[in-house]
Amino acid sequence: DAGVTQSPTHLIKTRGQQVTLRCSPKSGHDTVSWYQQALGQGPQFIFQYYEEEERQRGNFPDRFSGHQFPNYSSELNVNALLLGDSALYLCASSSQDRNTEAFFGQGTRLTVV
Amino acid sequence: AQSVTQPDIHITVSEGASLELRCNYSYGATPYLFWYVQSPGQGLQLLLKYFSGDTLVQGIKGFEAEFKRSQSSFNLRKPSVHWSDAAEYFCAVGALYGGATNKLIFGTGTLLAVQP
Numbered sequence: 001d002a003g004v005t006q007s008p009t010h011l012i013k014t015r016g017q018q019v020t021l022r023c024s025p026k027s028g029h030d031t032v033s034w035y036q037q038a039l040g041q042g043p044q045f046i047f048q049y050y051e052e053e054e055r056q057r058g059n060f061p062d063r064f065s066g067h068q069f070p071n072y073s074s075e076l077n078v079n080a081l082l083l084g085d086s087a088l089y090l091c092a093s094s095s096q097d098r099n100t101e102a103f104f105g106q107g108t109r110l111t112v113v
Numbered sequence: 114a115q116s117v118t119q120p121d122i123h124i125t126v127s128e129g130a131s132l133e134l135r136c137n138y139s140y141g142a143t144p145y146l147f148w149y150v151q152s153p154g155q156g157l158q159l160l161l162k163y164f165s166g167d168t169l170v171q172g173i174k175g176f177e178a179e180f181k182r183s184q185s186s187f188n189l190r191k192p193s194v195h196w197s198d199a200a201e202y203f204c205a206v207g208a209l210y211g212g213a214t215n216k217l218i219f220g221t222g223t224l225l226a227v228q229p
Contacts, residue, residue, distance in 0.1 A: 042219030
């Protein structure tokens with residue numbers, strides 16, 4: 001079982017650019033959530049996807065958007081990058097069919113310069 | 114407002130000593146509680162969870178936690194700390210939406226250092 005996989009592991013972008021991060025959920029999971037973890041902070045919920053739709057959203061601007069594909073994998077897109085978007089972005093997967101905790105990937109470290 | 118408070122930002126313990134990390138939560142619905150551990154630059158690994166039933170839950174690596182509804186607390190304990198336990202520990206609260214874990218609200222974390 002591969003667990004939750006994220007790509008890339010590290011990324012450096014310039015202010016104003018756009019970035020796409022990718023996540024493959026754990027086998028058997030159909031729900032994907034994204035979190036932003038700034039340095040020295042706990043993770044903050046961005047949004048959650050199920051059945052290719054955004055189900056819940058945290059307090060993040062519209063520059064943050066996502067997508068879920070039929071195979072349950074997901075992308076996080078951030079437009080017009082700001083220096084403050086530098087963080088570790090974590091993907092978590094879980095299942096609607098049974099009570100499960102969220103399993104996290106190793107994250108993508110995004111640095112905006 | 115929903116929130117998680119971890120009052121201890123940084124704790125240092127000696128190897129072999131006991132450990133207790135504090136967590137208090139504020140949550141309107143029935144809480145589901147979690148402790149995760151994070152090594153530097155890594156993702157989060159689940160240590161243990163409380164969904165219902167026995168309020169003392171056992172986790173991996175010898176950790177346990179006790180849910181106290183009257184105190185809105187979910188403190189993490191370990192009787193004897195090993196040097197490999199040095200990491201950052203996060204308490205989180207959520208709910209079940211459908212069957213899957215709802216959005217998690219995390220505390221700011223407690224950084225554990227272990228001295229020889």
